[in-house]
Amino acid sequence: MSEIDTGVAAAEAEASPVGKIMLVGIGPGSVEHMTQRARDAIAEADVVVGYVTYIKLVADLLDGKEVVRKGMTEELDRAVHALEAARAGKKVALISSGDAGVYGMAGPTYEVLFQAGWTPDDPVQLEIVPGASALNACAALVGAPLTHDFCAISLSDLLTPWPVIARRLDAVAYADFVVALYNPKSGRRTRQIVEAQRLFLRHRRPDTPVAIVKSAYRRRQHIEFTTLDKMTDSDIGMLSTVLIGNSSTFVRDGLMVTPRGYANKYDVEQGFETRDGEKAGRSLSTGLLGWLETLQAQHTEGHTVADLARLHRLPVEYIAATLAEPVEVGAVAAVGEAEGEG
Amino acid sequence: MSEIDTGVAAAEAEASPVGKIMLVGIGPGSVEHMTQRARDAIAEADVVVGYVTYIKLVADLLDGKEVVRKGMTEELDRAVHALEAARAGKKVALISSGDAGVYGMAGPTYEVLFQAGWTPDDPVQLEIVPGASALNACAALVGAPLTHDFCAISLSDLLTPWPVIARRLDAVAYADFVVALYNPKSGRRTRQIVEAQRLFLRHRRPDTPVAIVKSAYRRRQHIEFTTLDKMTDSDIGMLSTVLIGNSSTFVRDGLMVTPRGYANKYDVEQGFETRDGEKAGRSLSTGLLGWLETLQAQHTEGHTVADLARLHRLPVEYIAATLAEPVEVGAVAAVGEAEGEG
Numbered sequence: 001m002s003e004i005d006t007g008v009a010a011a012e013a014e015a016s017p018v019g020k021i022m023l024v025g026i027g028p029g030s031v032e033h034m035t036q037r038a039r040d041a042i043a044e045a046d047v048v049v050g051y052v053t054y055i056k057l058v059a060d061l062l063d064g065k066e067v068v069r070k071g072m073t074e075e076l077d078r079a080v081h082a083l084e085a086a087r088a089g090k091k092v093a094l095i096s097s098g099d100a101g102v103y104g105m106a107g108p109t110y111e112v113l114f115q116a117g118w119t120p121d122d123p124v125q126l127e128i129v130p131g132a133s134a135l136n137a138c139a140a141l142v143g144a145p146l147t148h149d150f151c152a153i154s155l156s157d158l159l160t161p162w163p164v165i166a167r168r169l170d171a172v173a174y175a176d177f178v179v180a181l182y183n184p185k186s187g188r189r190t191r192q193i194v195e196a197q198r199l200f201l202r203h204r205r206p207d208t209p210v211a212i213v214k215s216a217y218r219r220r221q222h223i224e225f226t227t228l229d230k231m232t233d234s235d236i237g238m239l240s241t242v243l244i245g246n247s248s249t250f251v252r253d254g255l256m257v258t259p260r261g262y263a264n265k266y267d268v269e270q271g272f273e274t275r276d277g278e279k280a281g282r283s284l285s286t287g288l289l290g291w292l293e294t295l296q297a298q299h300t301e302g303h304t305v306a307d308l309a310r311l312h313r314l315p316v317e318y319i320a321a322t323l324a325e326p327v328e329v330g331a332v333a334a335v336g337e338a339e340g341e342g
Numbered sequence: 343m344s345e346i347d348t349g350v351a352a353a354e355a356e357a358s359p360v361g362k363i364m365l366v367g368i369g370p371g372s373v374e375h376m377t378q379r380a381r382d383a384i385a386e387a388d389v390v391v392g393y394v395t396y397i398k399l400v401a402d403l404l405d406g407k408e409v410v411r412k413g414m415t416e417e418l419d420r421a422v423h424a425l426e427a428a429r430a431g432k433k434v435a436l437i438s439s440g441d442a443g444v445y446g447m448a449g450p451t452y453e454v455l456f457q458a459g460w461t462p463d464d465p466v467q468l469e470i471v472p473g474a475s476a477l478n479a480c481a482a483l484v485g486a487p488l489t490h491d492f493c494a495i496s497l498s499d500l501l502t503p504w505p506v507i508a509r510r511l512d513a514v515a516y517a518d519f520v521v522a523l524y525n526p527k528s529g530r531r532t533r534q535i536v537e538a539q540r541l542f543l544r545h546r547r548p549d550t551p552v553a554i555v556k557s558a559y560r561r562r563q564h565i566e567f568t569t570l571d572k573m574t575d576s577d578i579g580m581l582s583t584v585l586i587g588n589s590s591t592f593v594r595d596g597l598m599v600t601p602r603g604y605a606n607k608y609d610v611e612q613g614f615e616t617r618d619g620e621k622a623g624r625s626l627s628t629g630l631l632g633w634l635e636t637l638q639a640q641h642t643e644g645h646t647v648a649d650l651a652r653l654h655r656l657p658v659e660y661i662a663a664t665l666a667e668p669v670e671v672g673a674v675a676a677v678g679e680a681e682g683e684g
Contacts, residue, residue: 025478036378072623099478100482101481102478107489107602111599111602114599133475136444136475146444149510151491157626158629161626161629163633163656164518166656168491168518253456253461255462257453264502284501286503287504313509318508318544321540
């Protein structure tokens with residue numbers, strides 16, 4: 001609390017009695033990739049609290065503000081500080097790089113607020129300002145790696161037991177997700193990325209494309225393409241995000257792209273004509289209803305549930321449950337619709 | 343091509359001979375949550391191409407521009423159109439809601455460009471402008487659900503076979519990720535969400551918190567909290583994102599929060615004191631090195647590799663491989679460092 005002058009706080013409280021905490025995701029780090037709301041929130045703030053590196057990224061926006069620079073592991077402390085300043089009537093911008101909700105300050109702040117008895121009816125109001133996360137920023141720089149299902153996993157074991165992390169790595173490597181690894185490595189924490197590689201290599205090809213992006217959209221931005229079997233030889237640090245492709249991801253002309261699946265429906269080499277048995281704007285013939293029909297047919301032909309589970313690489317109980325809820329034959333022909341975006 | 347006046351294109355090409363495609367993520371949909379770069383890219387564009395709903399969201403920015411509105415399933419067509427206009431010397435903003443890289447236009451555009459023989463050395467330049475994806479926007483509105491490892495899965499089977507989707511749902515339900523379901527349901531595509539629920543209930547508690555966010559930051563924004571066992575009763579559509587918590591996620595006072603793991607290290611109820619055996623800023627005692635020591639000790643005590651695999655819910659081969667690379671006893675005490683953000 002040493003940096004808060006409570007006299008000033010009291011004076012400001014008269015003019016603006018209601019304090020507010022704004023959890024601001026500043027995006028990757030360059031001001032032009034911040035949202036207007038993020039800029040406005042910082043402009044509105046009396047106090048700006050954040051990790052010292054992130055404070056530097058918004059230095060141009062801090063004239064005349066009280067600035068509280070905290071160390072990297074002091075998330076709870078930052079949240080406590082913000083709450084105390086807001087209770088004193090100040091507007092506080094608590095900044096996170098990327099998105100405040102993704103390994104950012106939103107979680108610890110709610111934990112601290114709830115512990116302090118705060119509720120949404122409290123005079124201290126709370127706003128979360130979303131931003132582009134590191135995975136969005138890194139993806140934009142390397143091509144289009146996240147075009148299909150993806151996940152984010154932090155390799156930091158400061159708050160998460162390793163078996164939880166390892167189980168997640170194993171599951172998503174098996175299920176062929178594109179994966180963004182946050183906090184992949186640090187000076188002292190070097191074996192986690194080796195273990196991640198080990199788990200991935202059980203399920204994925206050694207030449208699976210990997211991009212390592214350091215300081216995306218910042219001055220020291222650095223991008224390296226490598227492959228799963230070699231990724232631990234690369235320069236990886238605390239400011240790196242590691243993007244591991246799925247089994248379809250390719251690198252061409254220095255761009256990492258994960259196909260969305262158009263090749264399942266269209267003949268990509270022949271003017272994007274629809275393939276036999278597929279319809280534009282409709283579910284694939286191997287989509288849910290088509291697949292359920294196939295499953296019924298295979299079951300009728302004498303395949304056991306256990307056979308089908310092995311064949312389709314899905315749990316026995318799931319196969320049994322779906323077979324128990326039959327789909328009308330011919331339903332697939334009547335069904336179709338459109339695809340959204342993200 | 344009917345909407346492009348090639349005479350105008352040729353005239354503009356003289357003044358600005360180099361065409362450009364800008365893949366712009368406009369964020370959730372309100373102009374204040376767009377980045378400055380996204381606004382500038384649209385301002386710079388001669389032509390703006392996008393799905394009709396997204397064009398409406400940026401209507402205020404389109405004065406004097408050629409606007410090409412496309413249907414929802416016409417992603418490839420949008421990309422072809424953009425390339426043709428760029429080849430004619432125009433600057434084209436190809437807009438996606440959220441982030442252009444997340445189920446957005448970045449992937450299909452690269453597929454079309456590569457097919458057309460485009461390379462990064464082409465006169466037509468390409469820029470991807472990242473934005474806050476639907477999952478970031480929805481998370482910001484409901485609390486802090488994404489504070490721990492998460493993944494995004496599209497339930498649309500228009501381009502992805504159902505067994506691939508089902509395998510992913512099963513894997514991440516097992517491995518306790520927070521999950522954002524994109525394209526969860528449509529008028530015709532109604533059983534996918536039922537199947538997703540079925541797969542999740544194999545691994546997760548029926549009362550796992552679920553938030554359904556429709557039209558985040560748009561005029562018809564609607565948020566509903568429910569639980570895994572009841573989520574299929576809710577109003578879910580093509581403009582909804584479904585957020586399913588992990589086993590620690592809770593809802594309190596109308597806010598959905600996933601703890602980051604502070605309770606593993608600190609006594610959250612007692613002023614955030616460090617727990618016995620844990621150190622601030624250091625890996626958990628159950629972090630990688632601590633866990634490896636435990637594993638070695640259990641193995642020495644006579645547990646077989648198969649026992650240990652069952653005990654830690656990890657693959658036998660992984661346990662065997664890590665045991666084969668011993669960690670120095672006491673190494674854990676010397677190691678620790680800091681946590682990044684996203």
